[in-house]
Amino acid sequence: MNMLTAAREKHQGQGGHNYVRADAERIPFSTAVFDIVIAGLFDSIHDQASFFHEARRILAPGGLLIVSQPNIHSAQMVRPALGLGVAETEFHMRDGSFHRIPSVLSTPLSLDEQLAASGFGNKHILEVPAGETALTPRISQLVQKAAQKLGVEPSAVPLITVGFAVAS
């Protein structure tokens, strides 16, 4: 079963959600038709400038863009421990193999600049720590390693970066 079929089956009978498969750098929706665009783990999109341009295009003026990605500081420590390059992530394939792809991570500053260059204002970028969230043993081990290198408590290690920006 492919991802699209799995998604549709999973949410069958749960309202009017629509699933489409497309290129994030050429989004097949009309201009200014959405109030909110949310993109989780957008680091796996290669051409982020084109993606931000497209997100701005499909948002109505005043619309909200929400993006998230693995935090760059943690990724720099965790990914090598997983045998990955710092700018690399991997997808799980149906045959059990892994497929590595580039992962373009931003600092809060570079994300802010990218958003501004794409026509977004009122930006708010947060580096989100694990806090008191219960971690899986594997993640907990990696977070402790990152905490040692950063010189902070494990609960203060930033795991993700989340950005909010308004289409101007």
Place this chain on the structure above:
Amino acid sequence: MTNPDTGLTPAQVYDQLAPEYDETDHQAMRLLEKLEEDVIARELPRYCTDIPHKRIANIGSGTGRHTGFFQRLGNERVYNLQPLSSGAVIRPSLISP
């Protein structure tokens, strides 16, 4: 853009993705998703209200990332886009709002 190591295009990779990750990574993904959703739930009221009537595009939804989140906020019409990357083929049966 074809991956030089595997010779696969993004569309070919996408068609071979596993809908569910292995149990350990699946848990890790849910954890990150929960962290994201907590932050979004906290920050969203600063930017907009009336979520049930917002038109939402969810890019990179996978098989449902954030879909349930917006559903719990009363929005039943999220357009979920499973992204590929450069050079992918767009199917002709796309739904457009």
